[in-house]
Amino acid sequence: MRKPEPESVPVSIPLVVLDVREDGAVAVTIDGKQLAPEPFAPPWRRSSFGQIIDRATNDRTTAVRVEVREADGTSFTDIIAPRRRRATQPKPEAENPAPLPVFLTVEGDGFVPGEDVAVAAITGHTDAAGTGAARALIDAAQLSADTSGGVVEVLLLGRVSGTVVVQRVAP
Incomplete structure (x- = not known):
């Protein structure tokens, strides 16, 4: 008698879509829901790619699929993998508190x-x-x-x- 095989579970990762306009502005959605910049921050631009990915991946702790759609009709897709986690070493307590910023x-x-x-x-x-x-x-x-x-x-x-x-x- 054959052993029953477990059902395969489909893998699903969030889809981040960046629609780049001719003026360089970018509209961002994650699984169809709009991702806006932080309050009082300038609108997303092509140069905001790193910030967008950090927000979409919870500071690179989860994987996402990224689709970039350019104004000229071209597009590309990539998967951004999470960073490897490093074992944290306990930091020795400082005798003096950290200086206040100037x-x-x-x-x-x-x-x-x-x-x-x-x-x-x-x-x-x-x-x-x-x-x-x-x-x-x-x-x-x-x-x-x-x-x-x-x-x-x-x-x-x-x-x-x-x-x-x-x-x-x-x-």
Whole structure:
């Protein structure tokens, strides 16, 4: 008598679809449900691919199938596998608590009210106020000081106006 074979269970992984428009904007769905950027974040762009995949895979803990549909009609599909998990070693407790971050302010004028303003060495984005002024708070711990006495250059770039503000700050 033959042994009964177990039923095969179909494997199902989420489908992430990225519809890229001619202007570079991207509409994202996961299994047919829209995936929007974080609140107050700029709309998804082609350059947001890494962020989209991180969100869709829960920071690369689950596998997903990705389908990218370009504006010219071409498309490609790939499977993004989860990262391998490493065994974590318990960290020794520090005797001194971690230092609090020090924030630096960089400001400039000449931006279009409400425009997206890039902050470089691209640490984030900010929006121009209704007056056309922009402001960025930068965690000095994220910046590496150059060799000229610990001074760092910070750049604000208006994505619409093209306004560029460069300031040197000392962390």
